[in-house]
Amino acid sequence: MADDVFKALADPTRRRILDELAERDGQSLFEICARLATKHGLGLSRQAISQHLAVLEAADLVRTRRDGRYKFHDLNTEPLERILTRWLRPDAPEGTP
């Protein structure tokens, strides 16, 4: 699972997608495409963005939910917390000489 997270985060477009979802959860594929195109000049095809989202979903960084006829994407930060705590030591020295 951690390998999937690193792979997912290695790509700048996928990091942009996470940036935008961090700003607002519950975005449709159309909204994600519109944000990448207008805010970041990333004119990717819808299929390409779908594939990036699939990688993020496989890493559990993005979760999708159906709400009636709509499909929305949410950011899930739990895998990041696991990575963050992996190398953190509770007894880290406070400042070094």
Add this chain to the structure above:
Amino acid sequence: MKINLASVFVDDQDKALRFYTEVLGFVKKTEVPLGPEHRWLTVVSPEDPDGTELVLEPDAHPVVKPYQNGLVADGIPHTSFAVDDVRAEYERMQALGVRFAQAPVDLGPVITAILDDTCGNLIQIAQYK
């Protein structure tokens, strides 16, 4: 050349006429009976009564529903209408019970939101800065 008609497929022309006039604020322009069930039914903007007419087209053809459902699932609006203030329209329509698939988003040159027209389509409203 200029755009004469634009159209939306609707599941019920009476319901569509109510939504497009009472909620969105368009006015009826043409109504011509066509067969027992359907009408040639168009609305226009009160700001431009001689401008582009929007046809409220029956969705009776079998390919329409799969097309609409595919677009709605991915949040793709069927078309876009210009408004002066997207956020004000968002507040106003939410108070009327309109469902939004996308809250207002500032995309740089334009602010957009996407609403459900209750007749099978998502419609974008756009405010150009």
